[in-house]
Amino acid sequence: MLRITEFLQPSCIKMELESNKKKDVLLELLTLFQHEGLIDEAQKDHIWKDLLEREKVSSTGIGSGVAIPHKIVPGLQTTVIAFGRKKKGVPFDSIDGQPVTLLFLILGKEGSEAFHLRLLSKLARLLQQEAFREELIRSESPDQILSILHRWEEE
Template sequence: MLRITEFLQPSCIKLELESNKKKDVLLELLSLLQKEGSIDEAQKDHIWKDLLEREKVSSTGIGSGVAIPHKIVPGLKNTIIAFGRKKKGIPFDSTDGQPVTLLFLILGKEGSEAFHLRLLSKLARLLQQEAFREELIRSESPDQILSILHRWEEE
């Protein structure tokens, strides 16, 4: 079974993002992955530029306060996820025009495009459920975020 929790480490969860702009939030999430050792500085900068270009074409803000920026990254060893939350919301050019409070950044390894899309789809389906989003917003620790994800993945 495909599990989101296999790709999200507690060290890559930020309960209150500091940034207030889309471009800065993306960099903040990438910095979590760099500190965790999943990407290096050069990869971080390259991925950030690519994500910004992608956002210019079409926002990854899918509505209901959710954004799922994602990218296939050459040279990446494994699929990795970072999660960030901003309770007051961030302008993100979302499909519904609402600010984003929950962000999941997914980076997939080259050659795993089908897997990457399945992971993205599973996460998007979970995030369509208001009760799931509310639990993520109310959570108080990275471990609680992981527990919520694990429980909802089981249902």
């Protein structure tokens, strides 16, 4: 069974993003990967530029306060996920025009495109459920975030 929690480490969860702009929250999430040694500085800069270009074409803000930016990254060893929350919300050019409070950034390894899309689809389905989103907003720790994800993945 495909589990989101297998790819999200507690250290890649930011309970309250500091930034107030789309470009800055993306960099903030990428920095979590860098601090864990999952990407290096050069990769971070390259991925950030690519994510910003992707956002210019079409926002990954899918509505209901959610964004799921994602990218396949050559040279990445494994798929990784970062989570960030901004209770006040971040302007994200979302399809519903609402600010984003919950962000999941997915980086997939080259050659895993089908898997990447399945993971993205599963996460999007969970995030469509208001009760799930509300639990994430109310959570108080990275461990709670992981517990919520794990429980909802079981249902």
